[in-house]
Amino acid sequence: DAGVIQSPRHEVTEMGQEVTLRCKPISGHDYLFWYRQTMMRGLELLIYFNNNVPIDDSGMPEDRFSAKMPNASFSTLKIQPSEPRDSAVYFCASSFNGPGSPLHFGNGTRLTVT
Amino acid sequence: TQLLEQSPQFLSIQEGENLTVYCNSSSVFSSLQWYRQEPGEGPVLLVTVVTGGEVKKLKRLTFQFGDARKDSSLHITAAQPGDTGLYLCAGTLSSGSARQLTFGSGTQLTVLP
Numbered sequence: 608d609a610g611v612i613q614s615p616r617h618e619v620t621e622m623g624q625e626v627t628l629r630c631k632p633i634s635g636h637d638y639l640f641w642y643r644q645t646m647m648r649g650l651e652l653l654i655y656f657n658n659n660v661p662i663d664d665s666g667m668p669e670d671r672f673s674a675k676m677p678n679a680s681f682s683t684l685k686i687q688p689s690e691p692r693d694s695a696v697y698f699c700a701s702s703f704n705g706p707g708s709p710l711h712f713g714n715g716t717r718l719t720v721t
Numbered sequence: 722t723q724l725l726e727q728s729p730q731f732l733s734i735q736e737g738e739n740l741t742v743y744c745n746s747s748s749v750f751s752s753l754q755w756y757r758q759e760p761g762e763g764p765v766l767l768v769t770v771v772t773g774g775e776v777k778k779l780k781r782l783t784f785q786f787g788d789a790r791k792d793s794s795l796h797i798t799a800a801q802p803g804d805t806g807l808y809l810c811a812g813t814l815s816s817g818s819a820r821q822l823t824f825g826s827g828t829q830l831t832v833l834p
Contacts, residue, residue, distance in 0.1 A: 611763070649723075649824060649825070649826040649827060650764075650809065650824040652822070698763050698764075700763070706813070706822050707751070707752060707813035707822055709754060709766045709769060710764075710766065710811075710822070711766075712763025712764050712765070713763050714761065714762050714763050715761075715762075715763055
């Protein structure tokens with residue numbers, strides 16, 4: 608089992624640029640979660656999907672953030688335009704039984720917006 | 722205000738010492754999970770506790786869920802440098818919510834050789 612795979616591992620971009628983060632969940636997991644981690648706020652849930660359908664996006668900071676899951680093996684989180692305050696580590700996680708069940712995290716994408 | 726408060730926030734100890742970290746809330750949880758996160762990696766699940774008063778052991782780590790299911794503790798015996806990491810608790814509220822799993826802010830543990 609390859610685990611949850613995220614790309615890129617690091618992303619450095621300038622303010623105003625579009626950023627796309629990618630995630631491949633564990634095969635067979637039907638829930639996918641996007642989290643953001645910062646020193647100030649810890650781990651925050653941004654959005655989660657069940658069977659490729661967005662269920663709860665109330666954690667998405669604002670309209671600059673969007674997420675898609677076109678199929679069971681791929682999801683993207685897009686920020687457009689990016690701002691310095693978006694700098695954080697973004698994690699994707701998947702699970703088999705839903706929001707309360709154990710999560711399997713990827714190794715994250717460290718985003719720096721200058 | 723965090724739903725789950727973890728303490729201490731930072732802990733630095735010598736190899737061989739024992740330690741306890743805490744995860745507290747005023748809310749009741751149907752289950753609680755503990756994760757460990759190492760630098761540059763995502764959190765990794767250590768254990769899930771579901772019953773009030775439950776105690777689970779994982780080698781030198783002992784996890785306890787409070788009787789009222791509002792708090793939990795993690796005790797490490799004879800800590801080793803490999804135990805270094807960010808320890809996160811995460812709870813599922815008893816009352817239904819779409820955003821069911823909430824993470825605490827974590828305890829950063831450093832075990833010095």
